[in-house]
Amino acid sequence: MSSSVMVKVEKLNKSFGDLHVLKDIDITVKESDVVCLIGASGSGKSTILRCLNFLEIKDSGNIIIGGEKVEPGTHDINDIRARVGMVFQHFHLFPHMTVIENIVEAPMHVKKVPKEQAYQQAKELLKKVGLSDKENVYPGKLSGGQKQRVAIARALAMKPEVMLFDEPTSALDPELVGEVLTTMKELADEGMTMVVVTHEMGFAKEVADWVVYMHGGRIVEAGPPEEVFNNPKEQRTKEFLDSVL
Amino acid sequence: MDWISKFIDSYPVFLKGMLLTFQLTVVAILIGIVIGLFFAFLKISGVKILEWIADLYIFLVRGTPLVVQIFVFYYGLTAFNMSQFWAVVLGLAFHNGAYIAEIFRGAIQSIDKGQMEAGRSLGMTTGLTYRRIILPQALRRAMPPLGNQFIIAIKDSSLAAFIGMYELFNVATTYGSNSFDYMSYLLIVAVYYLILVFIFTMLVRFVEKRMSLSD
Numbered sequence: 001m002s003s004s005v006m007v008k009v010e011k012l013n014k015s016f017g018d019l020h021v022l023k024d025i026d027i028t029v030k031e032s033d034v035v036c037l038i039g040a041s042g043s044g045k046s047t048i049l050r051c052l053n054f055l056e057i058k059d060s061g062n063i064i065i066g067g068e069k070v071e072p073g074t075h076d077i078n079d080i081r082a083r084v085g086m087v088f089q090h091f092h093l094f095p096h097m098t099v100i101e102n103i104v105e106a107p108m109h110v111k112k113v114p115k116e117q118a119y120q121q122a123k124e125l126l127k128k129v130g131l132s133d134k135e136n137v138y139p140g141k142l143s144g145g146q147k148q149r150v151a152i153a154r155a156l157a158m159k160p161e162v163m164l165f166d167e168p169t170s171a172l173d174p175e176l177v178g179e180v181l182t183t184m185k186e187l188a189d190e191g192m193t194m195v196v197v198t199h200e201m202g203f204a205k206e207v208a209d210w211v212v213y214m215h216g217g218r219i220v221e222a223g224p225p226e227e228v229f230n231n232p233k234e235q236r237t238k239e240f241l242d243s244v245l
Numbered sequence: 246m247d248w249i250s251k252f253i254d255s256y257p258v259f260l261k262g263m264l265l266t267f268q269l270t271v272v273a274i275l276i277g278i279v280i281g282l283f284f285a286f287l288k289i290s291g292v293k294i295l296e297w298i299a300d301l302y303i304f305l306v307r308g309t310p311l312v313v314q315i316f317v318f319y320y321g322l323t324a325f326n327m328s329q330f331w332a333v334v335l336g337l338a339f340h341n342g343a344y345i346a347e348i349f350r351g352a353i354q355s356i357d358k359g360q361m362e363a364g365r366s367l368g369m370t371t372g373l374t375y376r377r378i379i380l381p382q383a384l385r386r387a388m389p390p391l392g393n394q395f396i397i398a399i400k401d402s403s404l405a406a407f408i409g410m411y412e413l414f415n416v417a418t419t420y421g422s423n424s425f426d427y428m429s430y431l432l433i434v435a436v437y438y439l440i441l442v443f444i445f446t447m448l449v450r451f452v453e454k455r456m457s458l459s460d
C-alpha cells in the first residue's frame with residue numbers, strides 16, 4: 001500500500017467576524033484513507049470541509065492537496081474544486097435537470113468531455129450507485145436516499161482525487177440511511193480517499209482509518225477508530241461519545 | 246342593439262388599434278426584460294456603486310409617472326428623430342425594466358444558495374453556474390410575476406394615445422368624440438382590452454405548465 005499524503009491541513013484558522021471557528025487545525029489524510037470528523041453541532045466540522053473545497057477562504061494556515069500547496073490567490077480555485085468532490089447534507093441536485101443531466105453537467109461544461117463519453121460514464125456511475133432505472137427522472141421524483149446517491153455519482157463524474165461528505169445521511173429518513181452508507185463503503189473499498197463529517201458512529205467505527213473529534217473549533221482527539229471509540233484519552237471525548245452512543 | 250352595431254361597424258379600426266397595442270407592449274417588454282436582467286445583476290453584484298446605480302434607476306422609475314417618462318422620450322429625444330412608436334416603446338421599456346429588474350432579483354435570490362455551492366464545488370465558474378443552474382430556475386419562478394407585469398404593460402400602453410398614436414385607447418376616444426357617444430366606445434374598448442388580457446393570461450398559463458412539466 002502506498003501511503004502518500006492526499007490532503008494535508010496545517011494550522012488552519014478561520015473566523016467569521018469575531019467568531020473564531022477553526023483554531024490551529026492539523027489533519028493529514030493519506031491516499032485511500034477514510035477520515036471521519038465527529039463532534040457536536042457548531043464545533044466547526046462543516047467549515048473544515050468548506051475550507052478544503054474553498055467554499056470558505058481560510059484566514060491562515062496551509063491546505064495541501066495532492067502534494068500541492070493551494071493558495072486562492074495563485075491557484076485556479078475552479079481547477080482545485082474539480083479535483084475535490086463534495087457531497088452535501090441537503091444534496092443540492094439541480095432540480096431542472098434529469099438525473100443523468102445532473103451527472104454530465106460538470107464533465108461536459110467544465111472538462112469539455114464529449115457528450116457521448118460523458119453520458120457513457122454517467123450510465124456507469126448510475127449503475128454503480130444502483131440507480132440505472134432513474135436516468136431520465138427529475139430529482140423531485142426521487143427519495144432522499146436516491147437523491148444522495150445521485151449527488152455522489154455527480155461528484156464522482158469529475159473523477160475527484162478526494163471526496164468530502166458533509167453529514168450525507170443527516171437529512172434522510174432512518175430507513176434510507178443504509179443505502180447511502182453502503183454506497184460510501186463501496187467507494188471506500190475501491191480506494192477512494194474520503195473525508196466524512198458524520199453522526200453515524202457505526203459507520204465511523206467500521207469504515208474510518210482515522211477519527212477526528214472536534215470541540216469548539218479545536219481538534220480534541222484524533223486516532224484510529226478502535227482507540228478513539230474504545231479508549232478515548234480525553235474526558236471531553238468520553239462525554240461526547242456517551243451522549244451519542 | 247345600437248351598441249352592438251357600433252361594435253361591428255368599428256371593428257376593423259379597433260383591430261388595427263389592438264394590433265398596435267400588442268406590438269407596443271411586446272417590443273417594450275422584450276427590451277424591458279433585457280434592461281431588467283441587466284439591473285438585476287447590478288443589484289446582486291455585491292459592488293456598492295453598481296447597486297447604487299440600480300437603486301437610482303428604480304427610484305427614478307417608481308417616483309415619476311409613466312406618462313411623464315413617455316413624454317420625455319418623445320420630446321426629449323427629438324434630436325434623434327424618435328418616432329412615436331419608439332418613443333412609447335422605449336418609455337414603456339424603461340418603465341417596466343425597473344419592475345422586471347426587481348422580479349428577476351427576487352427570483353434569483355429565491356434560489357437556494359446550495360445550488361450555487363453545488364455548481365462551484367463541481368469546478369464550475371460563478372458565471373457558468375448562473376447561466377446553467379441559477380438562471381434557468383429563476384426564470385421559471387419569474388414567469389408568473391412577469392406575466393402579471395405584461396398585463397399591466399398592455400393597459401399602460403394606452404398612454405401612447407397622449408402622443409397621438411392610434412392604439413386602442415386613442416381609437417376609442419376618437420370614435421367617442423366624433424359621435425358624441427363616449428360611453429359606447431369606452432365600453433367597446435374595454436372589451437378589446439379584456440380579450441387581449443385574456444388571451445395573454447392563457448398564454449402565460451400555457452408556458453408555465455410547459456415549464457413545470459420538467460420539475
Ligand SMILES: Nc1ncnc2c1ncn2[C@@H]1O[C@H](COP(=O)(O)OP(=O)(O)OP(=O)(O)O)[C@@H](O)[C@H]1O
Binds near residue numbers: 045048
Ligand atoms: N457563513 C457563516 N457566517 C457566520 N458564522 C458561521 C458561518 N458558517 C458557520 N458559522 C459558525 O461557525 C461555527 C461552526 O459552524 P460549522 O457549520 O462548521 O459547525 P458544524 O460542526 O458543521 O456543526 P453542525 O453539526 O451543526 O453541522 C458555528 O458557530 C456557526 O454558527
Ligand SMILES: [Mg+2]
Binds near residue numbers: 045046047166
Ligand atoms: Mg455542519
